[in-house]
Amino acid sequence: MSEPTIESILQEQRLFPPSAEFASKCQIKSLEDYQQIYERAKADPVAFWESIATEELHWFEPWHTVLEWKPPEVKWFLGGKINISYNCLDRHLQTWRRNKAALIWEGEPGDSRTYTYAQLHREVCQFANVLKQLGVKKGDRVGIYLPMIPEAAIAMLACARIGAPHTVVFGGFSAEALKDRLLDAQAKLVITADGGWRKDKIVPLKEQLDLALAQNGVPSVAQVLVVARTGQTIQMEPGRDHWWHELRVGISPDCPPESMDSEDLLFILYTSGTTGKPKGVVHTTGGYNLYTHITTKWIFDLQDTDIYWCTADVGWITGHSYIVYGPLSNGATTLMYEGVPRPSNPGCFWDIIEKYGVNIFYTAPTAIRSFIKMGEHYPLARNLSSLRLLGTVGEPINPEAWIWYHRIIGGGHCPIVDTWWQTETGGVMITPLPGATPTKPGSATLPFPGIIADVVDLEGNSLPNNQGGYLVIKHPWPGMMRTVYGDPDRFRRTYWEHIPPKDGQYLYFAGDGARKDDQGYFWVMGRVDDVINVSGHRLGTMEIESALVSHKAVAEAAVVGCPDEIKGEDIFAFVTLENNYQPSDSLSDELKQHVVKEIGAIARPGQIRFTDGLPKTRSGKIMRRLLRNLAAGQDVVGDTSTLEDRSVLDKLREQDH
Ligand code: PRX
Numbered sequence: 001m002s003e004p005t006i007e008s009i010l011q012e013q014r015l016f017p018p019s020a021e022f023a024s025k026c027q028i029k030s031l032e033d034y035q036q037i038y039e040r041a042k043a044d045p046v047a048f049w050e051s052i053a054t055e056e057l058h059w060f061e062p063w064h065t066v067l068e069w070k071p072p073e074v075k076w077f078l079g080g081k082i083n084i085s086y087n088c089l090d091r092h093l094q095t096w097r098r099n100k101a102a103l104i105w106e107g108e109p110g111d112s113r114t115y116t117y118a119q120l121h122r123e124v125c126q127f128a129n130v131l132k133q134l135g136v137k138k139g140d141r142v143g144i145y146l147p148m149i150p151e152a153a154i155a156m157l158a159c160a161r162i163g164a165p166h167t168v169v170f171g172g173f174s175a176e177a178l179k180d181r182l183l184d185a186q187a188k189l190v191i192t193a194d195g196g197w198r199k200d201k202i203v204p205l206k207e208q209l210d211l212a213l214a215q216n217g218v219p220s221v222a223q224v225l226v227v228a229r230t231g232q233t234i235q236m237e238p239g240r241d242h243w244w245h246e247l248r249v250g251i252s253p254d255c256p257p258e259s260m261d262s263e264d265l266l267f268i269l270y271t272s273g274t275t276g277k278p279k280g281v282v283h284t285t286g287g288y289n290l291y292t293h294i295t296t297k298w299i300f301d302l303q304d305t306d307i308y309w310c311t312a313d314v315g316w317i318t319g320h321s322y323i324v325y326g327p328l329s330n331g332a333t334t335l336m337y338e339g340v341p342r343p344s345n346p347g348c349f350w351d352i353i354e355k356y357g358v359n360i361f362y363t364a365p366t367a368i369r370s371f372i373k374m375g376e377h378y379p380l381a382r383n384l385s386s387l388r389l390l391g392t393v394g395e396p397i398n399p400e401a402w403i404w405y406h407r408i409i410g411g412g413h414c415p416i417v418d419t420w421w422q423t424e425t426g427g428v429m430i431t432p433l434p435g436a437t438p439t440k441p442g443s444a445t446l447p448f449p450g451i452i453a454d455v456v457d458l459e460g461n462s463l464p465n466n467q468g469g470y471l472v473i474k475h476p477w478p479g480m481m482r483t484v485y486g487d488p489d490r491f492r493r494t495y496w497e498h499i500p501p502k503d504g505q506y507l508y509f510a511g512d513g514a515r516k517d518d519q520g521y522f523w524v525m526g527r528v529d530d531v532i533n534v535s536g537h538r539l540g541t542m543e544i545e546s547a548l549v550s551h552k553a554v555a556e557a558a559v560v561g562c563p564d565e566i567k568g569e570d571i572f573a574f575v576t577l578e579n580n581y582q583p584s585d586s587l588s589d590e591l592k593q594h595v596v597k598e599i600g601a602i603a604r605p606g607q608i609r610f611t612d613g614l615p616k617t618r619s620g621k622i623m624r625r626l627l628r629n630l631a632a633g634q635d636v637v638g639d640t641s642t643l644e645d646r647s648v649l650d651k652l653r654e655q656d657h
Contacts, residue, residue, distance in 0.1 A: 059080050103115045105337075146168075292322070308335065463515075471513070
């Protein structure tokens with residue numbers, strides 16, 4: 001399978017309209033319907049969002065102002081009072097959905113659980129009451145470091161219920177990365193588990209948390225709540241650590257939801273940027289609830305009988321918005337899987353689809369590419385006929401993988417929604433609507449109603465069709481991030497100053513390159529900054545460089561992305577050593593392991609190349625463009641006249657041959 005090149009993607013002309021039968025059953029049934037809604041929203045975004053907020057959500061008190069936009073500060077539904085856990089749970093209890101499955105969970109070792117809305121509500125209330133008993137109050141930040149078990153969703157909803165913002169840290173992050181995030185968020189309590197299952201092994205989550213908290217590493221953390229999952233022996237620190245199953249005994253299943261201001265902090269989620277320090281992306285309550293609700297409803301065309309499965313981890317924004325909040329706000333049945341396909345069970349995804357009769361399946365292009373490699377006999381051996389809609393997220397999908405997904409998994413009849421969005425956007429921004437938008441393999445197609453997207457140059461001028469530029473959003477939307485936690489300056493610099501306001505209009509800079517074709521379809525080409533996307537996981541090159549240079553053998557490090565058949569991109573590190581160290585395979589392995597310890601397995605460099613020097617400009621800036629060429633095994637292209645010392649590049653090239 002060949003990697004997509006910009007040219008091959010742009011030449012992709014195949015068009016896949018939804019079948020008339022499929023479209024006829026959808027909420028938005030035609031391109032004309034979409035265009036009409038889109039134009040109405042564009043003409044008056046405030047009225048558009050206001051009408052959806054009124055129709056779709058329960059508010060304890062109405063807002064007095066829909067939008068306050070003092071760039072880059074934004075507020076939605078000012079004065080409105082709301083609770084997202086109420087919208088995700090309580091309001092369904094008053095309907096027939098009370099006894100509908102809210103959450104179906106499949107554990108990796110083969111155990112499973114199902115919670116109805118009534119049961120999930122009870123669990124969340126008990127969890128919330130335990131948090132309160134441990135002293136958590138409205139506004140206190142709570143860290144969640146859990147495997148993919150129902151308690152992860154329960155803990156998030158419990159925090160939301162009492163107004164305690166959560167910060168979920170992906171269970172694959174190491175103690176160091178966890179500590180940085182808990183410190184930045186000033187978490188008061190952390191929820192974790194004795195361990196989690198991953199690829200037939202136990203991930204020692206509590207042990208990692210103990211390391212992060214050792215020697216008063218995170219002074220704000222006073223309590224730890226531990227969920228029993230794997231049953232392995234762990235250390236429990238008296239006074240600090242508590243078992244969830246012990247504290248819940250006799251706890252009331254009744255916990256009234258806190259009345260939250262629409263703009264109260266709902267959660268902080270850390271994501272990688274261009275500096276070594278991850279950003280705490282801030283999302284607030286009302287706008288996020290509204291945006292995840294309506295995008296889930298229209299993009300997945302949810303029907304009340306659907307079994308919906310998003311394979312992401314709740315540690316990422318996709319898990320927040322499209323496993324937990326969006327689906328539950330809609331009263332859907334959301335499926336959650338603890339594991340990932342593993343050597344001992346390469347067909348596990350297809351088993352789960354068959355077992356539960358999954359109708360909507362949402363996954364990442366990397367997963368699709370690895371399924372292609374494993375062979376189509378695995379999916380073909382299962383009955384996947386329940387599927388009616390497929391989705392992808394997290395990275396560009398190459399047309400070959402798209403076609404395979406369509407043909408082998410979707411049986412040639414399921415529309416595919418390729419959804420472009422980011423941690424910062426809260427929800428999907430550019431996407432087909434399955435009953436309306438003819439799709440083109442590799443294109444995320446058209447903006448969601450209310451989203452005004454464009455491709456511009458660095459001065460903010462709109463570019464003509466088919467010309468590459470920067471993807472921007474021109475009008476605020478309810479799900480957008482509000483700030484970088486504790487660093488409003490970074491928020492301004494990162495998203496609002498790369499491209500200056502154009503004719504008084506502020507442009508949200510997404511950090512992605514894109515172009516539009518003659519039908520106005522968006523083709524997202526990937527990051528234009530020092531962020532790389534490995535298997536749909538977003539990593540900052542500086543973060544990995546900082547991890548490398550924290551090893552005693554490393555003098556300097558430069559990290560770039562290089563194309564990878566399965567992962568999309570892989571991590572390629574150029575390293576210069578301190579005087580008394582020699583390059584060797586064992587040192588290379590040691591450095592890779594060091595990065596795993598500092599950040600987590602997702603950041604393990606695929607390749608480390610030792611070098612005597614790094615190509616730099618005369619002002620000392622590393623010329624990453626050249627390194628990217630070298631890492632991709634290409635000739636160095638473009639201007640090299642600013643190089644300080646040409647021989648460094650020549651030597652690196654020699655190594656290449
Ligand atoms: O580069 C884009 C890529 O993933 C980035 C956002 O990463 P993150 O905040 O971790 O969120 C991932 C899940 C929403 C984007 O800047 N990306 C995401 N979806 C797509 C994509 N690139 C191309 N096509 C997509 N559908």
